[in-house]
Amino acid sequence: MLNFSFYNPTNIIFGKDQMKNLDTLVPKNAKILITYGGGSVKRFGTLDKVKEELGKSEREIFEFGGIEANPRFETLMKAVEIVRDKKIDFLLAVGGGSVMDGTKFIAIASTTDEFIGKESELLKFGFNPIPVKTALPFGTVVTLPATGSEMNNGAVITKGIDKLPIFSNFTFPKFSILDPTLTYSLPATQVANGVVDTFIHTVEQYVTYPVNAGFQDRTAEGILQTLIEVGKETIENPTNYDARANLVWCATMALNGLIGSGVPQDWTTHMIGHEMTALFGLDHAKTLAVVQPAIWKVRKSSKKEKLLQYAERVWNIKDGKEDEKIDLAIMKTEKFFHSLGIKTKLSDYNIGEDDIQKIINSLEKHGMTALSESREVTLEISEEILRKAL
Amino acid sequence: MLNFSFYNPTNIIFGKDQMKNLDTLVPKNAKILITYGGGSVKRFGTLDKVKEELGKSEREIFEFGGIEANPRFETLMKAVEIVRDKKIDFLLAVGGGSVMDGTKFIAIASTTDEFIGKESELLKFGFNPIPVKTALPFGTVVTLPATGSEMNNGAVITKGIDKLPIFSNFTFPKFSILDPTLTYSLPATQVANGVVDTFIHTVEQYVTYPVNAGFQDRTAEGILQTLIEVGKETIENPTNYDARANLVWCATMALNGLIGSGVPQDWTTHMIGHEMTALFGLDHAKTLAVVQPAIWKVRKSSKKEKLLQYAERVWNIKDGKEDEKIDLAIMKTEKFFHSLGIKTKLSDYNIGEDDIQKIINSLEKHGMTALSESREVTLEISEEILRKAL
Numbered sequence: 001m002l003n004f005s006f007y008n009p010t011n012i013i014f015g016k017d018q019m020k021n022l023d024t025l026v027p028k029n030a031k032i033l034i035t036y037g038g039g040s041v042k043r044f045g046t047l048d049k050v051k052e053e054l055g056k057s058e059r060e061i062f063e064f065g066g067i068e069a070n071p072r073f074e075t076l077m078k079a080v081e082i083v084r085d086k087k088i089d090f091l092l093a094v095g096g097g098s099v100m101d102g103t104k105f106i107a108i109a110s111t112t113d114e115f116i117g118k119e120s121e122l123l124k125f126g127f128n129p130i131p132v133k134t135a136l137p138f139g140t141v142v143t144l145p146a147t148g149s150e151m152n153n154g155a156v157i158t159k160g161i162d163k164l165p166i167f168s169n170f171t172f173p174k175f176s177i178l179d180p181t182l183t184y185s186l187p188a189t190q191v192a193n194g195v196v197d198t199f200i201h202t203v204e205q206y207v208t209y210p211v212n213a214g215f216q217d218r219t220a221e222g223i224l225q226t227l228i229e230v231g232k233e234t235i236e237n238p239t240n241y242d243a244r245a246n247l248v249w250c251a252t253m254a255l256n257g258l259i260g261s262g263v264p265q266d267w268t269t270h271m272i273g274h275e276m277t278a279l280f281g282l283d284h285a286k287t288l289a290v291v292q293p294a295i296w297k298v299r300k301s302s303k304k305e306k307l308l309q310y311a312e313r314v315w316n317i318k319d320g321k322e323d324e325k326i327d328l329a330i331m332k333t334e335k336f337f338h339s340l341g342i343k344t345k346l347s348d349y350n351i352g353e354d355d356i357q358k359i360i361n362s363l364e365k366h367g368m369t370a371l372s373e374s375r376e377v378t379l380e381i382s383e384e385i386l387r388k389a390l
Numbered sequence: 391m392l393n394f395s396f397y398n399p400t401n402i403i404f405g406k407d408q409m410k411n412l413d414t415l416v417p418k419n420a421k422i423l424i425t426y427g428g429g430s431v432k433r434f435g436t437l438d439k440v441k442e443e444l445g446k447s448e449r450e451i452f453e454f455g456g457i458e459a460n461p462r463f464e465t466l467m468k469a470v471e472i473v474r475d476k477k478i479d480f481l482l483a484v485g486g487g488s489v490m491d492g493t494k495f496i497a498i499a500s501t502t503d504e505f506i507g508k509e510s511e512l513l514k515f516g517f518n519p520i521p522v523k524t525a526l527p528f529g530t531v532v533t534l535p536a537t538g539s540e541m542n543n544g545a546v547i548t549k550g551i552d553k554l555p556i557f558s559n560f561t562f563p564k565f566s567i568l569d570p571t572l573t574y575s576l577p578a579t580q581v582a583n584g585v586v587d588t589f590i591h592t593v594e595q596y597v598t599y600p601v602n603a604g605f606q607d608r609t610a611e612g613i614l615q616t617l618i619e620v621g622k623e624t625i626e627n628p629t630n631y632d633a634r635a636n637l638v639w640c641a642t643m644a645l646n647g648l649i650g651s652g653v654p655q656d657w658t659t660h661m662i663g664h665e666m667t668a669l670f671g672l673d674h675a676k677t678l679a680v681v682q683p684a685i686w687k688v689r690k691s692s693k694k695e696k697l698l699q700y701a702e703r704v705w706n707i708k709d710g711k712e713d714e715k716i717d718l719a720i721m722k723t724e725k726f727f728h729s730l731g732i733k734t735k736l737s738d739y740n741i742g743e744d745d746i747q748k749i750i751n752s753l754e755k756h757g758m759t760a761l762s763e764s765r766e767v768t769l770e771i772s773e774e775i776l777r778k779a780l
Contacts, residue, residue: 001635003405008398014652015393212632214616215639222608229604242602245391249605249652258648262404262639 001213004262010151011175014249016241018179022053025139025175030090031060033083035103037067037095041143044185050094050141062086067095070277070284071102073120073159076109080119083110083136091138093173096190097147100140101155104171107135123157123164135170141177144186145248146194146285148201148255150176156274162366163274178252180244188235191247192340193285195231198251199224199336200288204267205260207296207306208373213263217309220259223250224314232339264373268295271371272382275362282349289337289344294389296330298381302374346389356386391603394652400541401565404639406631408569412443415529415565420480421450423473425493427457427485431533434575440484440531452476457485460667460674461492463510463549466499470509473500473526481528483563486580487537490530491545494561497525513547513554525560531567534576535638536584536675538591538645540566546664552756553664568642570634578625581637582730583675585621588641589614589726590678594657595650597686597696598763603653607699610649613640614704622729654763658685661761662772665752672739679727679734684779686720688771692764736779746776 013021026032034050041047042065054061064079082088083106093103109119112132122132142150149155153171156163183191206220226246234243253259273287296307304322311317311329320328334344343349346356360383363369371377377385403411416422424440431437432455444451454469472478473496483493499509502522512522532540539545543561546553573581596610616636624633643649663677686697694716701707701719710718724734733739736746750773753759761767767775 001405001632001639003408005401005403007401011395011397012651013395015391018393212636213639214619214636215612215643218612218615219609222605222612225608226604242391245652246602246604249391249603253605261402262635 001262002211002264006257006261008151008172008256008258010172010256012151012178012252013175014178015245016179016181018177019049019053019141021177022050022141023056025177026054026059026092027090028057029059031062031086031088032090032092033062033064033079033086033088033106034092034094035064035067035079035099035106036093037065037069037099039065040185041094046094046141046143046182050092054092062088067099067102069098070156070158070163071098071105073105073123073157076102076105076157077119079106080110089136091136093138093140094143096142096144097149100142100147100149100173101157103138103140104135104149104153104155104168105157105166107138107171108132108166108168111136120159123159123166132168132170135168137174139175139177140173141182142179142248143182144190144194145180145183145244145251146197148198148252150178151252151256158278161278161362163278178248180241180248183244183248184238186238188238189341191235191238192342193283194251195227195235195247195340196285196289196337196342198247198254199227200269200285200292201254202227202259203292203310204269205263205265207303207310208264208266209303210305210309211263216259216261216263219253221313223254223259226250228314228336231336235340266373268371268377268382268385271368272359272363272385275359275366275368276351279358279362280349280351280355282351286342286349289342290346290349290389291385293330293334293344294385296326297388298385299372299377300326302376344389346386353387353390356383359386391652392601392654396647396651398541398562398646398648400562400646402541402568402642403565404568405635406569406571408567409439409443409531411567412440412531413446415567416444416449416482417480418447419449421452421476421478422480422482423452423454423469423476423478424482424484425454425457425469425489425496426483427455427459427489429455430575431484436484436531436533436572440482444482452478457489457492459488460546460548460553461488461495463495463513463547466492466495466547467509469496470500479526481526483528483530484533486532486534487539490532490537490539490563491547493528493530494525494539494543494545494558495547495556497528497561498522498556498558501526510549513549513556522558522560525558527564529565529567530563531572532569532638533572534580534584535570535573535634535641536587538588538642540568541642541646548668551668551752553668568638570631570638573634573638574628576628578628579731581625581628582732583673584641585617585625585637585730586675586679586727586732588637588644589617590659590675590682591644592617592649593682593700594659595653595655597693597700598654598656599693600695600699601653606649606651606653609643611700611703613644613649616640618704618726621726625730656763658761658767658772658775661758662749662753662775665749665756665758666741669748669752670739670741670745672741676732676739679732680736680739680779681775683720683724683734684775686716687778688775689762689767690716692766734779736776743777743780746773749776
């Protein structure tokens with residue numbers, strides 16, 4: 001097991017009718033900016049419910065809607081101006097990963113005085129935290145299970161055609177309300193994206209090389225098995241509470257630092273996928289579903305031990321030669337994504353051979369020339385992976 | 391899945407040579423009381439190492455040793471007096487569960503002014519948190535893997551012959567340093583106790599009745615499988631780093647609230663076991679090893695579904711009738727404890743039929759008349775359980 005630190009102070013309030021706790025969770029007398037995305041939180045009454053609960057104590061409430069999927073720096077800066085102008089002292093994100101991610105940026109940018117006028121410098125490539133010392137406190141009400149943003153300190157912000165990560169010790173939500181019933185109204189395709197996103201978050205931290213981390217491996221396997229168990233069901237029967245609750249909790253646990261503590265991590269799929277979303281507008285989860293199986297095919301030998309463990313423990317593949325077990329596990333993974341209505345080839349999304357060079361150019365521009373748990377994925381290997389995904 | 395809240399702000403620093411982080415984790419200029427138990431932290435140099443690291447910045451350091459296994463109210467009150475007298479502002483527990491538990495009590499009692507002179511009223515039976523609003527901040531350096539106290543807010547304090555729980559939102563450690571190598575010098579019997587303790591903590595939250603909580607169930611199963619995998623090895627080869635690291639991390643994860651979130655919990659074994667320790671001085675883990683299998687034998691029908699799941703998923707028992715599977719799983723559990731050198735019968739510890747009534751009397755005195763996940767374990771059933779354990 002590798003050395004690690006694990007710190008996660010977010011207060012999770014999970015289950016049916018948990019919105020009623022908002023009034024005790026949000027400071028009284030606060031000046032609150034509620035942040036949200038498109039109109040769905042209005043259409044389905046979530047926003048009204050939030051305002052009703054917040055209205056139970058003396059609070060001044062402002063709203064900022066229109067945070068887009070893949071939240072944009074320019075959009076978020078408008079919220080930053082409201083925060084400064086109205087002297088907002090608490091943010092409440094109501095939505096999915098994009099709204100939560102965007103709110104994290106707002107929380108940092110609006111309180112980091114030395115970056116006034118040059119807030120874009122808060123965004124930079126790579127995994128080094130930005131040098132900030134403070135952020136506005138914020139909570140979240142989660143309406144889409146996928147990103148884990150409700151219980152971690154990271155976010156991805158889009159600027160121009162770049163997708164840029166932020167991390168900060170100050171951007172854990174103070175609390176997150178996860179009421180699975182709030183996600184019932186999601187379109188099937190977004191739920192399917194959530195299942196795939198959670199699945200890939202998990203394997204990025206699990207299918208690497210073994211370091212004898214029993215708890216972490218088995219917990220990752222438990223998330224994968226649970227997703228396989230509930231994935232199709234929660235898409236087809238969105239109001240099956242337990243199926244949806246299991247998806248929501250797995251989504252949170254897959255990316256809150258727990259299963260990645262003390263083990264190597266890959267993230268090649270995400271890095272290549274981010275470029276594809278930026279270039280072609282493809283849904284994040286769909287980029288992952290395309291790239292991940294191709295990576296396993298290309299890097300089969302360097303990931304051999306963990307791919308075998310994945311085959312045996314997650315898919316219960318006990319017979320056959322090692323190579324056959326691995327190939328079968330990859331095939332079963334692709335079939336699982338297909339069963340959710342998610343396609344796994346570049347050509348399914350009208351991305352052709354000519355586009356591969358664009359992706360490689362973006363990776364190069366962003367310094368993504370040595371990806372994976374072993375830093376061995378060069379641009380050449382990334383290209384090979386993308387060709388395998390054609 | 392049941393509704394739940396999960397909050398755990400302890401910063402975990404895990405791995406080899408992590409003591410070097412003490413100087414940044416503990417506030418500078420603090421007045422620190424280091425708390426510890428018997429002489430082992432002196433004998434093995436841990437205390438010197440701690441003081442060396444703390445001495446790297448300006449700090450005033452005091453010591454309080456002699457916190458016994460099953461820490462006593464009277465002992466801890468001596469530390470409370472030192473805290474008040476010296477105006478200590480940070481506590482550092484160096485040891486195992488008893489030292490950490492005791493330190494939590496010191497943290498509360500020394501700062502809760504309305505209880506001055508009547509600190510014993512901070513201790514009461516049952517699971518209701520005591521009505522305190524503050525506690526001194528504290529960190530821990532863990533030398534014994536077992537109790538999970540390093541990452542939760544609970545403690546058990548002994549007063550007279552009573553074992554009394556405290557819980558408080560203010561008694562999560564600020565940080566815990568878990569360096570598995572610090573536990574290498576433990577006697578084999580204490581390591582064995584740690585394995586059993588962790589095992590029982592897990593099944594108390596898992597072998598109840600099913601509520602379709604995929605993540606929680608599989609994570610609990612993962613802890614149990616990991617303990618079965620490493621238990622004997624880490625006792626026989628204490629310096630096998632990975633085996634010990636897996637035990638240490640499982641011990642923490644078994645009782646930090648995670649696997650118990652959103653599922654029913656039992657704790658009958660602990661309640662009966664606490665009385666046995668108080669009456670006969672038997673090690674906590676050994677009481678658990680005696681009581682748990684007997685509970686499963688007596689309550690087989692009400693725990694049937696989860697016992698079957700336990701048999702199939704943890705012990706890989708696929709053949710036979712349902713009853714046979716369950717019986718085999720219980721037998722394998724007992725054999726596992728035996729393989730660690732832990733006996734599982736009352737008679738192994740010179741506790742006879744005549745003593746059972748004493749245990750029942752204690753349970754009655756403490757109001758433990760409706761135990762378990764279903765509150766159905768009356769004193770009569772507790773007696774039946776103890777007879778089964780003879």
